[in-house]
Amino acid sequence: MTADVLQVEERGAVTWLTMNRPERLNALDPALTDALRHYFEGLNARSTARVVVLQGAGRAFCAGLDIKDTTAQDGGARGVEEMLEKQKSIRDIMLAMRRCPQPIISVVQGAASGGGFALALASDIRLATPDARMNAAFIRIGLSACDVGVSYFLPRMVGSSVAAEYLLTGRFMEAQRAYGLGLVSRVAPLADLQADAQSLAEDMLNATPVALRLTKDALGLAIDAPSMEAVIALEDRNQVLCTQTGDFREGMQAFLEKRAPRYTGR
Structure with missing residues (x-):
């Protein structure tokens, strides 16, 4: 079923994940x-994947929770404890995406709504097709728009006023506005974005394995760091650890010799 x-799809050290329910x-x-949860929770520093690219099959990235699925419609009948476990089963995907050491690039095509929006936001880099549309759809179906990490990520990425605009209304954010806000790095046709994603991943592989992991780690922690001094202390740790490998x-030798490095992960 998972397959x-x-x-x-493993392309060397780059793994392409394709959500495959296009219908x-x-x-x-x-x-x-x-x-999704099992895949991201299974990633660690020893995984063969060093970079992950996430995309959706067909004309959409991810339309969010499948509300036609009967288990998504009977919340009141299932009780608090059971619904909390169901909620955790989804939100744990985003937690695993942020905790895993691999950078994640999302190629957002068409709709990225609700949980799909959260998947895009939990990624490290977002690329969008011109028809990409993202929204916090939860508020349009009787739920709070603050769900599965969206209210954590969005204000940090676009500011509190813009985040409130989209979370309080459930409006769609079009690709060009997302680009203007810095939420996505590029808007282009799908084939171009897939090539960009592969190119970005290959550039990331020019970093040593430990340096790539520590950079993702420090970027995530820096967002909530209490002071500049705390961030610089984290950077100091990263640099000293990297020099010990x-x-x-x-x-350094590859740079001086103007050749591609041959890393061993040690």
Whole structure:
């Protein structure tokens, strides 16, 4: 089932994940939810994947929770404890995406609504097609717009006023506005974005494995750091740790010799 709803293609150290429910705009049913959570929770520093690219099959990235799935409609009948576990099963995907050491690039095509919006926001880099449309759809179906990490990510990325505009209304954010706000890095046709994603991933692989992991880690922590001094202390830690690896010496030598580095992860 996992192979059906989530395709995993390894291209060397870059793994391409494709949500594969195009007939439902890749909406999150229990099978896809479980597949995404298990994949991201399984990533660690020893994984063969060093960079992950996330995309959706067909004409959409992810339309959010599949509300036609019967388990998504009977919240009142299921009780608090059962619904809390269901909620955690989804939100844990975003937590795992932020905690895993691999940078994540999302290629957002068409709709990224609700949980799909959260998946895009939990990624490190977002690329969007011209028809990409993102929204906090939760508020349009009787729920709070503050869900599965959206109210954490969005104000930090676009500011509190813009975040309130989209969270309080559930309006769609079009690709060009997302680009203007810095929420996405590029707007282009799908084939171009897929090539861009591969190129970005390959550039990331020019970093040593430990340097890439520590950079993602520090970027995430810096957002909530209490002071500049705390961030600089974290940067100091990263640099000293990096210098203790054989890969650091290989990277320096490769730079001086004007050749591609050969990292071993040590």
